[in-house]
Amino acid sequence: MSQPPRQLKLGVFFTRFGHHQSAWRQPEAPHAGNPDFAYWAKLALLAEQAKFDTVFIADFVGRSPKALHKQARSDKRYDFEPITFMSALAAITSRIGLVATVNTNFNEPYNVARKFASLDHISGGRAAWNVVSSLQDSAARSFGLDDTLSHAERYERAGEFLDLTRKLWDSWDDGAFDNANPATGQFFDPASAHPVDHTGKYFRSDSLLDVARPLQGYPVLVQAGNSDTGREFAAQYAEMTYASAQRLDVAQEYYRDVKSRLAKYGRAPEDIVITPGLSPIIGRTEEEAREKLQRLQDAVDFSNGVQLGGVDLSAYPLDGPVPDLPETENGKGRLQQLLDRARRDNLTIRQAVLQFSVFRGHNLVVGTASQVADVIEEWFNNEAADGFNLIPPQIPTGFEDFVRDVVPELQRRGLFRTEYTGTTLREHLGLRRPHSQHRLPQLRAA
Numbered sequence: 001m002s003q004p005p006r007q008l009k010l011g012v013f014f015t016r017f018g019h020h021q022s023a024w025r026q027p028e029a030p031h032a033g034n035p036d037f038a039y040w041a042k043l044a045l046l047a048e049q050a051k052f053d054t055v056f057i058a059d060f061v062g063r064s065p066k067a068l069h070k071q072a073r074s075d076k077r078y079d080f081e082p083i084t085f086m087s088a089l090a091a092i093t094s095r096i097g098l099v100a101t102v103n104t105n106f107n108e109p110y111n112v113a114r115k116f117a118s119l120d121h122i123s124g125g126r127a128a129w130n131v132v133s134s135l136q137d138s139a140a141r142s143f144g145l146d147d148t149l150s151h152a153e154r155y156e157r158a159g160e161f162l163d164l165t166r167k168l169w170d171s172w173d174d175g176a177f178d179n180a181n182p183a184t185g186q187f188f189d190p191a192s193a194h195p196v197d198h199t200g201k202y203f204r205s206d207s208l209l210d211v212a213r214p215l216q217g218y219p220v221l222v223q224a225g226n227s228d229t230g231r232e233f234a235a236q237y238a239e240m241t242y243a244s245a246q247r248l249d250v251a252q253e254y255y256r257d258v259k260s261r262l263a264k265y266g267r268a269p270e271d272i273v274i275t276p277g278l279s280p281i282i283g284r285t286e287e288e289a290r291e292k293l294q295r296l297q298d299a300v301d302f303s304n305g306v307q308l309g310g311v312d313l314s315a316y317p318l319d320g321p322v323p324d325l326p327e328t329e330n331g332k333g334r335l336q337q338l339l340d341r342a343r344r345d346n347l348t349i350r351q352a353v354l355q356f357s358v359f360r361g362h363n364l365v366v367g368t369a370s371q372v373a374d375v376i377e378e379w380f381n382n383e384a385a386d387g388f389n390l391i392p393p394q395i396p397t398g399f400e401d402f403v404r405d406v407v408p409e410l411q412r413r414g415l416f417r418t419e420y421t422g423t424t425l426r427e428h429l430g431l432r433r434p435h436s437q438h439r440l441p442q443l444r445a446a
């Protein structure tokens, strides 16, 4: 039988105003004020109408009470707690995958396992978890933590966190509650329960989950690390990654490297879907697109000093070269990309901020719908991407442009679906449904 043609996977990363830092100040921006679910619901429905695989929101939990005059100049992160939000979206959508971010440093596996199991049932098998372990000082303090973990320890803790959540999801067989018998009074067969007895470096649990095994077995596991440790973590656990690369060769290096690491964990290259970020600015002409970009860049606010890769560079001249930056515990991989690029192109701090920081290392494509589709096609066909995580610089307008102009172009080229063929997110992404760990020995023996 001939294989169906490989098709793009598309997700959209929503923020209220868009990802460019001056998007909220443009005349076409939506109103500020309290987060308005109706506004977000409309965006999610538009994404589903366009047959996207996923909608996604980030979560940088916690907020520093310091330097409020600086914080007061940024629109970022006054929206919804992700699981609550995705549960609400689950009720008004029917096909699109729902990616909620949860940080492993500020949660217990049991809580997270039951929330995602619930979201997966509520949504009919459309839940995904963006597993993050970044640790800002302000976040740690919000939770009363003084001792912050090192980069390696955070990934180690995240690994144990996932091992335990997977055990908890497997603590019930699929369909464990399907044979309740009112006549005999037996609600479930005790043989379908697999108590968890976990004692590790970071967690202990002696329990059974109180929600049935997720419809998808496990929610789809998503990850976005770029460092060596992050890539190894992705190879071991992730089923979709949010890569970041501004050039084809950088994206290819990541793609080939991560896919080649999977074999060590008994996994095949197609067990992970790699979706680099894509920030398109679309115009009817290339010139119009460039003008849109210029308008956004002209409004970038340098009045409060600048940061690159999380390092405060206010003491350096804005139009001088990028100095050597110390290694930080956050975002090691992306910081290196930034420095490589700044050195190669002799960038000043201002240029580096405008080119890199504003788009956070993602691929900025400025042009017509067909030029954007060309870049997508090139990356997709050349081992750089299985799809894209769309990071619209302006929302809703930039996302509406993409749906109206780029999606039909991709469909015309046969690169993207015109209709969903499955119902669960795993089916959309072409990912296997994981067997319970308790079934594996029988399956191997068969």
Ligand SMILES: Cc1cc2nc3c(=O)[nH]c(=O)nc-3n(C[C@H](O)[C@H](O)[C@H](O)COP(=O)(O)O)c2cc1C
Pocket (backbone or CB within 6 Å): 057, 058, 059, 060, 061, 101, 103, 130, 131, 132, 133, 134, 135, 223, 224, 225, 226, 227, 228, 229, 230, 231, 242, 243, 244, 277, 329, 330, 331, 332, 333, 334, 389
């Ligand atoms: C598209 C994208 C989305 C991300 N979303 C979040 C998020 O919601 N919360 C968070 O704490 N970190 C988020 N991160 C950061 C990653 O989880 C990770 O900490 C970062 O890429 C650095 O990983 P590394 O140290 O392995 O390079 C995101 C990264 C990318 C590229």
